[in-house]
Amino acid sequence: MSEIKIVNATGLACPQPVVLAKEAIEKNDQVKVVVDNETALENVKRLGTKLGCDVSVEAKADGIFEIILQRKAGAALPDVAVSCDASTPAGGPFVVACAEDKMGRGSDELGSVLMRSFLHTLVLQKEKPDVMIFYNSGVKLTVSGSETLDDLKELAAAGVEMLVCGTCLNYFEIKDQLAVGVVSNMYDIASTMSRAGRLLTP
Amino acid sequence: MSQSAPYFVMLFKAVSYALKAEKILKAQQVPHKLIPVPKEISSDCGICLRYELQHRCSVETSLLNQVMYEEIRILSH
Numbered sequence: 420m421s422e423i424k425i426v427n428a429t430g431l432a433c434p435q436p437v438v439l440a441k442e443a444i445e446k447n448d449q450v451k452v453v454v455d456n457e458t459a460l461e462n463v464k465r466l467g468t469k470l471g472c473d474v475s476v477e478a479k480a481d482g483i484f485e486i487i488l489q490r491k492a493g494a495a496l497p498d499v500a501v502s503c504d505a506s507t508p509a510g511g512p513f514v515v516a517c518a519e520d521k522m523g524r525g526s527d528e529l530g531s532v533l534m535r536s537f538l539h540t541l542v543l544q545k546e547k548p549d550v551m552i553f554y555n556s557g558v559k560l561t562v563s564g565s566e567t568l569d570d571l572k573e574l575a576a577a578g579v580e581m582l583v584c585g586t587c588l589n590y591f592e593i594k595d596q597l598a599v600g601v602v603s604n605m606y607d608i609a610s611t612m613s614r615a616g617r618l619l620t621p
Numbered sequence: 622m623s624q625s626a627p628y629f630v631m632l633f634k635a636v637s638y639a640l641k642a643e644k645i646l647k648a649q650q651v652p653h654k655l656i657p658v659p660k661e662i663s664s665d666c667g668i669c670l671r672y673e674l675q676h677r678c679s680v681e682t683s684l685l686n687q688v689m690y691e692e693i694r695i696l697s698h
Binding site (some may be wrong): 528529532535536539540566569 | 636639640654655656657667668
């Protein structure tokens with residue numbers, strides 16, 4: 420039995436602690452990872468579990484945690500991707516899908532105000548979606564005269580890609596009024612939704 | 622709509638007042654926007670009415686004696 424390998428991951432932001440822990444456990448049977456925040460703690464613990472290691476945690480003073488990863492004797496490590504749920508989504512884009520021109524059910528009048536508020540707030544947020552998808556009555560948000568147009572244009576100017584369902588524009592007979600985004604189809608919509616790291620439907 | 626030029630927000634006691642104000646302003650074609658109440662202001666109602674400086678007179682005249690509001694603030698962010 421080799422002696423315990425110590426990885427000091429204090430002061431490092433995700434995914435660094437997970438990367439270092441993974442490298443270490445690939446070469447050693449037992450690794451002690453030292454981290455100084457809850458996010459790194461959770462991510463390293465999750466890595467250990469995924470790799471099939473025994474995981475134990477000891478909380479030290481000043482917010483320091485020591486995580487011991489112990490490989491099961493003779494067991495090969497499965498191939499696990501480094502993931503870091505706290506800040507970055509696992510891989511794919513952050514997608515917001517507007518399926519209606521209203522937010523929630525109960526009152527249409529209120530739902531319309533809520534949707535406008537939601538989109539306005541999205542503009543003010545630091546982390547903006549990568550892609551926004553509009554379908555069914557959601558396409559009404561993107562046409563001229565829509566009260567959400569200013570906010571959507573601002574999002575588009577900030578680099579948010581906007582896919583607007585062509586079938587839906589056609590159904591509501593408002594295709595000629597599209598004022599933001601591009602006319603899209605179910606292939607693009609379905610594939611964007613499928614590869615989304617995070618999919619949010621207001 | 623620029624986020625940096627100063628603008629007014631009118632705060633209401635309840636959402637229904639904000640909706641009523643919007644109806645009146647829409648009918649009279651006075652430019653305005655319903656927005657969530659900015660975080661730094663506390664209000665019972667989550668929605669407020671935003672309007673630009675140059676529309677102050679038309680907005681406030683249109684709503685006079687029509688809709689009760691709590692207060693009007695000028696914001697610039």
